[in-house]
Amino acid sequence: MAANSRLTTAVHALAWMALASRRGREVMTSEEIAASLATNPVIVRRSLGELRAAGLVVSRRGAGAGWSLTREPAAITVLEVHEALGAEPLFALHPGxxxxxxxxxxxIRPVLTEVYAAADAAVRRELAGHTIADVLAQTLASQETP
Amino acid sequence: MAANSRLTTAVHALAWMALASRRGREVMTSEEIAASLATNPVIVRRSLGELRAAGLVVSRRGAGAGWSLTREPAAITVLEVHEALGAEPLFALHPGxxxxxxxxxxxIRPVLTEVYAAADAAVRRELAGHTIADVLAQTLASQETP
DNA sequence: ACGTGTTGTAACAAGAAGTGTTACGATCGG
DNA sequence: CCGATCGTAACACTTCTTGTTACAACACGT
Known part of the structure; x- marks a missing residue:
């Protein structure tokens, strides 16, 4: 369980919200989102809380409250989600x-720092090429062929 | 301490072995390598053990034994080191x-799998562009300007 | 104004991984 | 045969992630 599944959780939640929004449901509770992820609502609130800090979603409290997207799904890249979650460096230098x-x-440290930065940048370029709308469209497309 | 410093350890060890080899010392003990990394010899033996399984180094036991490179440093890419260490995926799918x-x-799972695979491939391309000889040369070059 | 539903967070447990240390058997050269 | 070195197991410590429970803060409808 070493690798991060947080990006998966967040992208899934956003895609699900995007689909609901397209169906007219603009606001979703953390419990509804958690049901799709098969996890705990607190996990969703934690994840979405980081996305809210980055301005990707908003939340409202009180009765009938919940979460909403602040932008079109086509205007949210996976890279933004990744960075909103506090992207950590792929590789670390020496512990001491x-x-x-x-x-x-x-x-050696400045040399490795440069190498690692280049690798990080490559990942970012890749993630920037996909939006939530892309992910949702491909997800739905894969189910049209019975 | 979340991020992997294992790649740093291994690349550092190989660069150090490459420099020693250039100076005529073909065999180094894990203790000598550990001294440069400022860590424990067992850490070095564990790291180099994985590189040996990948054929990048060899070890000899007994008195006067130690570790040696099996190739020219210019023929070892950082990607090979990364893969020898059992490269884990950058991102994980859902825990359940x-x-x-x-x-x-x-x-969504096949969609995210593809996105993550593309990011992984981008990292690999980047790491493949650097060899141990490159890293060593840049490391030494940075110290020529007093 | 009250009650209800929902967010916001804290506290905690469980599990995994990385790092470091000690210990000791296995192996080989001299 | 002795000593140096690898190979590896066992353990402690730390950090991160996931998941759970609990509860206060809040806002809407009535």
Whole structure:
């Protein structure tokens, strides 16, 4: 369970909200969203709470409250979701400082930092190429062939 | 401490072995390598053990034993190191199965699998563009300007 | 104004993974 | 045969993620 499934949770929730919105249901409760994910409503609130901080969704309290998208699904990229969740670097440098008396230990960190940044940028470019609308369309398309 | 520093450890070790090899020291003990990383020899043996399984290094036991590269540093890409360490997927799908009665829950998994695979491929392309020799050269170059 | 439904959060448990340490058997060169 | 070194198991510690329960804050309808 090491790898992050948080992006999956968030994208699924947004796609589900996008579909409901298209059907006229603009507001959804965390419980309804959790039902689609087969998980706990608190998980949904936590995830969507981060997306709200990034401005992708809004929530209203009180009776008849819930969550809504703030934009068209076609205007939300998976990259934005990823960053809203506090994207962590793919790779980390040494846990502690390496031996600086060694030529490699002294100079390798900036080099690896650059390599890792390039890999990170590549992931971002890839995620930026998909929107919530794309994901939803492909999800529904895969079910039209019985 | 969430992110993987294993790639850093392994690349650092290989670069250090490459430098030593260039200086005539073909065999290094895990203790010498650990000294450059400022960590425990067992950490090094664990990392290099995975690289040995991938054929990137060899080890010899007994007195005067240690580790050696099996190829020129210019022929080892960072991608190979990454894969030798058992590269895990960047993102995971749902921890459990989502609700299959929901159209999104039913169809989203293959869609996300594709998106994640594309991101993975992008990282691999990036890492394939750097070799141990590159990393070592850049590491040493950064120290020539006092 | 009240009651109800929902969010917002805190607290906690369980599990997984990474890092580091100690210990000890296995192996090989001299 | 001895000593150095690998190979590996066992363990502790930390951090992260997921999931759960609990409860206060809040807002809408009546």
């Amino acid at each position: 400082t390496p031996n600086l008396e060694c030529p490699v230990g002294q100079g | 199965t989502p609700n299959l009665e929901c159209p999104v829950g039913q169809g």
